[in-house]
Amino acid sequence: MAMMTDFQFKPPATVLDERAEPARDITCPVSEAEAWEEGMVIRNLSAWYGSFQAIRDVNLLVGPKRVTAVIGPSGCGKSTLIRCLNRMHEVAPKARVAGQVYLRTEDIYGRGVDPVLVRRRVGMVFQKPNPFPTMSVFDNVAAGLRLNSLFSRRSHLADIVEQGLRRAALWDEVKDKLNRPATELSGGQQQRLCIARALAIEPEVILMDEPCSALDPVATLKIEDLMRDLSASYAIVIVTHNMQQAARVADCTAVMMMAEDRAGEMVEFGATSDVFTNPRDKRTEDYITGRFG
Amino acid sequence: MARTLLERNLAGVQEEMLVMADMVEGAIQRSITALKNRDVELARQLIADDARINRKRYDTEERCIELIATQQPLAGDLRTIVAVLHMNVDLERMGDHAEGIAKIVVMLADEPPLKPYVDLPRMADIASEMLRDAIEAFKRRDADLARSAMNRDDEVDALYDQVYRELLTYMLNDPRTIERATRLLWVAHNLERIADRVTNVCERVAYLVTGKMEELNVSKY
Numbered sequence: 001m002a003m004m005t006d007f008q009f010k011p012p013a014t015v016l017d018e019r020a021e022p023a024r025d026i027t028c029p030v031s032e033a034e035a036w037e038e039g040m041v042i043r044n045l046s047a048w049y050g051s052f053q054a055i056r057d058v059n060l061l062v063g064p065k066r067v068t069a070v071i072g073p074s075g076c077g078k079s080t081l082i083r084c085l086n087r088m089h090e091v092a093p094k095a096r097v098a099g100q101v102y103l104r105t106e107d108i109y110g111r112g113v114d115p116v117l118v119r120r121r122v123g124m125v126f127q128k129p130n131p132f133p134t135m136s137v138f139d140n141v142a143a144g145l146r147l148n149s150l151f152s153r154r155s156h157l158a159d160i161v162e163q164g165l166r167r168a169a170l171w172d173e174v175k176d177k178l179n180r181p182a183t184e185l186s187g188g189q190q191q192r193l194c195i196a197r198a199l200a201i202e203p204e205v206i207l208m209d210e211p212c213s214a215l216d217p218v219a220t221l222k223i224e225d226l227m228r229d230l231s232a233s234y235a236i237v238i239v240t241h242n243m244q245q246a247a248r249v250a251d252c253t254a255v256m257m258m259a260e261d262r263a264g265e266m267v268e269f270g271a272t273s274d275v276f277t278n279p280r281d282k283r284t285e286d287y288i289t290g291r292f293g
Numbered sequence: 294m295a296r297t298l299l300e301r302n303l304a305g306v307q308e309e310m311l312v313m314a315d316m317v318e319g320a321i322q323r324s325i326t327a328l329k330n331r332d333v334e335l336a337r338q339l340i341a342d343d344a345r346i347n348r349k350r351y352d353t354e355e356r357c358i359e360l361i362a363t364q365q366p367l368a369g370d371l372r373t374i375v376a377v378l379h380m381n382v383d384l385e386r387m388g389d390h391a392e393g394i395a396k397i398v399v400m401l402a403d404e405p406p407l408k409p410y411v412d413l414p415r416m417a418d419i420a421s422e423m424l425r426d427a428i429e430a431f432k433r434r435d436a437d438l439a440r441s442a443m444n445r446d447d448e449v450d451a452l453y454d455q456v457y458r459e460l461l462t463y464m465l466n467d468p469r470t471i472e473r474a475t476r477l478l479w480v481a482h483n484l485e486r487i488a489d490r491v492t493n494v495c496e497r498v499a500y501l502v503t504g505k506m507e508e509l510n511v512s513k514y
Binding site for chain 2 (some may be wrong): 153243244247276277278279284285289290291
């Protein structure tokens with residue numbers, strides 16, 4: 001007869017898997033001190049395209065090592081907001097900004113701040129995967145490093161590229177075709193390549209503007225898993241139309257709405273679980289339950 | 294307004310739950326009527342009818358799960374469905390307790406009555422009133438009414454203590470009463486558990502309204 005002492009507990013394989021990281025207990029809210037020291041603090045941010053005000057008096061905390069989602073109906077200024085966080089907004093004709101955006105205590109719109117350096121520290125991944133079409137997989141990841149001379153010798157460059165591809169969960173799929181054109185990859189792989197490209201120059205914050213809307217469901221889930229993994233090291237801000245995606249991946253969720261004059265305003269910000277189970281603002285409740293409009 | 298299908302289905306599951314609450318309240322009252330009148334026929338009918346309550350629970354549960362899977366409800370809608378799912382279980386268990394009382398009526402059929410029933414019907418009345426108020430609180434989304442409904446649980450607990458002491462006295466004085474007294478103690482226990490289940494319902498209503506899970510009333514007993 002088997003004795004109690006004969007039984008050997010065998011932990012499930014995932015616990016023994018060295019790659020598996022312990023679950024992180026990161027939840028909102030994020031304190032202003034934390035966002036100030038290690039993340040981003042957005043204060044009274046407004047942005048215009050010519051005379052049209054796209055966003056008005058937005059206040060937001062982007063916490064380190066968290067995923068912050070920005071949701072809201074079409075045209076409420078989500079993409080404008082996110083493009084203000086790495087000074088991409090000013091690339092648009094007649095665009096201007098008022099207010100402050102602090103990255104680890106520095107106002108990125110301060111006098112003398114180089115926007116190119118800001119964009120290195122605050123990387124961006126766009127809706128449509130956009131690898132450089134004439135470059136190989138390797139050269140795509142290396143592009144930013146070469147441009148900024150961020151490596152000492154070729155072997156160092158190769159190491160950084162491999163590291164970027166591994167962090168983007170793409171290395172195993174492309175290690176045998178690093179010299180192939182990036183456009184030969186699938187949509188989901190191209191998007192992860194763009195993430196690797198952003199990671200290679202060691203940003204502090206990664207912005208993602210609807211990174212999965214052009215991808216199939218399987219590729220989408222891979223990107224979402226990657227986001228969760230990356231949030232262990234980076235602050236990630238994601239704009240998404242997909243509320244279920246925001247609910248799945250984000251620690252904090254910010255809700256934007258269009259005012260009567262069509263300027264976007266922040267109406268709610270908090271822990272994702274709170275926003276999706278017990279929102280404070282009726283506009284949030286109406287939007288996420290589909291009663292909006 | 295968008296999401297008419299969700300609205301319709303949400304209204305549907307809530308309606309089903311209200312029908313079930315009505316069936317359960319009826320079962321509680323009928324069980325005590327059967328006890329007072331020693332009506333075995335009524336008791337047997339009640340036992341058979343419990344199957345309908347059980348079926349309704351599973352039907353409603355299936356509809357709720359389907360709603361979650363197909364409509365991805367959030368915020369207030371999600372809390373409503375979760376509340377209905379939990380309240381469904383509590384109602385079905387109340388039905389089981391009423392059925393338990395009916396089974397005891399059948400067991401006591403050939404025994405002479407031990408004493409006039411005063412406290413047991415009183416417990417049943419309070420439990421029924423609590424249930425009615427809890428359901429009204431659900432319909433009106435009234436957290437205050439839910440809280441005041443569950444505060445009456447202490448009255449039921451106090452009556453249970455009283456019944457217990459009285460029946461104990463009977464048993465100590467005359468061992469021939471032990472079997473009847475024990476069965477009546479089970480009736481009291483079933484009624485006390487019904488009231489406890491109603492307090493769960495009240496907590497769910499408060500959660501539905503406020504979005505906060507909290508223990509509303511720590512019993513003195």
